[in-house]
Amino acid sequence: MQQIIQGALALGLLWSIMTIGVYCTYRILNIADLTAEGSITLGAATAAAAIVAGTNPFAASALAFCAGALAGLSTALLHTKLRIPPLLAGILTMIALYSVNLRVMGKANLPLLRVQSVYSGLENMGLTKNMATIVFGGGAALLVIVILYWFFGTEIGCAIRATGINARMSRAQGINTDAMKTIGLMLGNALIALSGALIAQYQSFADIQMGTGSIVIGLASVIIGEVLFGKKGFFSRFVSLVFGAVTYRLIIAGVLKMGMNANDLKLFTAITVAIALSLPVFSEYISTFKKSLRTEELPCSKS
Amino acid sequence: MLEIVNLTKVFNPSTVNEMVALAGVSLSLNEGDYVAVIGGNGAGKSTLLNAIAGVYPPDGGRIEIDGKDVKSLPEHKRAAFLGRVFQDPMMGTAGDMLIEENLALARRRGKFRTLSWSISTAERNEYRELLSGLGLGLEDRLKTKAKLLSGGQRQALTLVMATLRNPKVLLLDEHAAALDPKTAATVMEITDRIVGSHNLTTLMITHNMHDAIKHGNRLIMMHKGTVVVDIRGKEKESLTVPDLLAQFQIASGDSFTDDRALLG
Structure with a gap:
């Protein structure tokens, strides 16, 4: 039982970074961005391929972050330059990423056995894999929250928020709304890819299917967080996203424990x-x- | 200050829905001109304002602000020279952001936005002073979300935001039309005060003939995409609604048909 809860907590913390990424596009930019489904796999694939090739796992995770930003850039360019509606732009990038991800991995499933991961250091200090992931994932989520809290309080961050709330007013106040959407989409997808990289290292493989349904999981976590833990200040809002992601994992672990068929999860x-x-x-x-x-x-x- | 030459705009060209919104409008505003724009539905008033603001590109003609051709500038770059207030009170502010955040957005209009903190303490005092000038008690509510304000308060806040950086031209698009008569009068009074104290060059659309006569030093009437009446100075001061209707009839060969304008 303890094992299950620890596992849910570990996975929940890693998915919370994905949830924060979804929040950036879905709530702040007011765009339902389906790129997420592809960019989480892209992050996992990039990190896994890089680690297998001998890259330091931290550098590999940073690489995944940048790859995710590029995926977001692709959606942003389709939307802002070619005037494709954001939902469709996201779907196009998502589909394109399926092929890209296969190219990156070379095959549909890339195992990460007997290689270093970002959790190796903590595991060497005597922590179990779950505990190491909880410590690392919690720290990473906290760091992301602190950085985003600062970022969305800056001039550019405020301009991005204004763009999501009222684009017409933003342009009247001299804000380049296309540029702000681009930054927001890049940031969101970079975080989602980073989350994918950390998940792949936790479960010791990257799989072409792992992104399927991830946007719904992200939305579920956002909403659970908002409903259960409120949406008062900006900082507590981000923290509630982490709680939402963890709660979602605990619920899933619970229903599986109660005997629900894993195929019915989605x-x-x-x-x-x-x-x-x-x-x-x-x-x-x-x-x-x-x-x-x-x-x-x-x-x-x-x- | 604002020079518009032969501006044209056709919506849905060469289709059954073709609509000539601007049929060669020419208009020249001197510095400090406060112009009320009036006209029936489809006269081209809003199209004119939106074309100046850069919401859509005109088909032909020239737009110069302070001697600078702005026709090729996108909307967000033109914002550096313009202040805008819309008809819909929800439109002018970011409802989910605080009053002070909205003001801070406006204060950086035309500036390069950086990663420095969005509001400073010095700014907050400046905002408090600006808002206390409105006399609506908003100075004590800097940390209130804009969406919690009433329509009149939001329009007043939008006016402050639009004029915070002394725009070359202030564009008001029926900004009091969605308010109840008493609030509308307050917003018009605030408008006069702000325009007067900064000597702002202003283009104000109104559907209300009394307002058009009462406010500003100049009045233009549009019809079918052109300016048909242009009255200023002494002549405007002695203007009455029947005068205006008669002038319109002579100029356009048509009678004025906008109940809103006559009843308002």
């Missing part, structure tokens, strides 16, 4: 996200229902 995730996304509609129904009750009471109270 269906389960999709239904969870659909329910979570429709929560605002439900709360609206409930409040109008309550209001209608109140107005019915009014005549009585007068008499």
Whole structure:
């Protein structure tokens, strides 16, 4: 049991970086960017191929980060220069990345056995793989949050946020909205690829299929985080994303433990996200229902 | 300050939906001119403003701001010379950002944005002073999200943002039209004050003939994509609504048909 919880925690922390990347595009830029599905695999593939070729695992992870930024750049150029709608631009990059990822790995599955990973140092200090991943993943997530908190408070960061909220007003205030979208998409996908690199090193392989459904998992984590842990300040918002990603993993571990068929997981995730996304509609129904009750009471109270 | 020569714009050219929005508009604004623009639906008022702002490229003609041809500049670069307020109060601010963040965005209009912190303490004091001039109590709400303000407060905030960097030309697109009459009057009064104190060159669209007569030192009326009436100075001061309607009829050979403008 402890093993399962530790595993869920470790995986959750690594996926939290992916969740933060999804948040950058989905919530801050207000773009549902499907590039994520390809860029998480791209990160895993790049890091795995580089490590197998003898690169230092930290350098390999940094390389994955840059590869993800390039994937985001591709989507951004398709959208801003060629005026392809962002959803479609993301899908195009995602599909293209499938071939790119196969090229990078050379085959559909690249095992990482008996090689150094970013967790090796902590494991050598006597930690189990799960514990090493929890420590490293937690530290990495915290570092990402601190950097992003600073970044979105700068002039450029504020301009990116404004672009996502109100592009027309942003242009009227002299903001180059195309450039801001490009930076945001590059940043988001770079984080998603970094997450993929860390996940591949944790599970000791990179697989061409590992990105499938990842955008939904990312969205699920964003929404779980917002619903359960609120969205007050900017910093606590980022922290809630980490909690959301970990909670999602714990839920998944729980339902698997209770005997759910692993093949049904994606269906389960999709239904969870659909329910979570429709929560605002439900709360609206409930409040109008309550209001209608109140107005019915009014005549009585007068008499 | 603003020189527009023979500006043309046709939407959906050579289709059944072809619409000539600007049919060769020429207009010259001197520094400090405060011009009310009036005209019926489809007269080309908003198209003119959007063409100046660079929302879409005109088909022909010239736009010069302070002697500089801006026709080839994209919208966000032209923003360096312009201040804009829209009809929709939601449109002028980033609702999910704080009042002070919105002001900080406006303060960096036309500047290169860097990785330095977006707001300084000195700036905050400056914003507090600017907002207290509005008399709406916004100076104590710098940390409030813009979306929590009322429509009138948002328009007032947008006005402050639009004029924070002393634009060469201020473009107001029916900025009081979506407000209730009392709030609209307040926003118009604030507009007069800000335009007057900075001597801003202003182009203000309004659907309200009384407002057009009352505010500004010059009035133009547009019809079918051209300027048909241009009244200024002494002549404008003594203008009445019937005068204006008569002038319009003579100039366009058409009667003015916009209930909103007559009733407003």
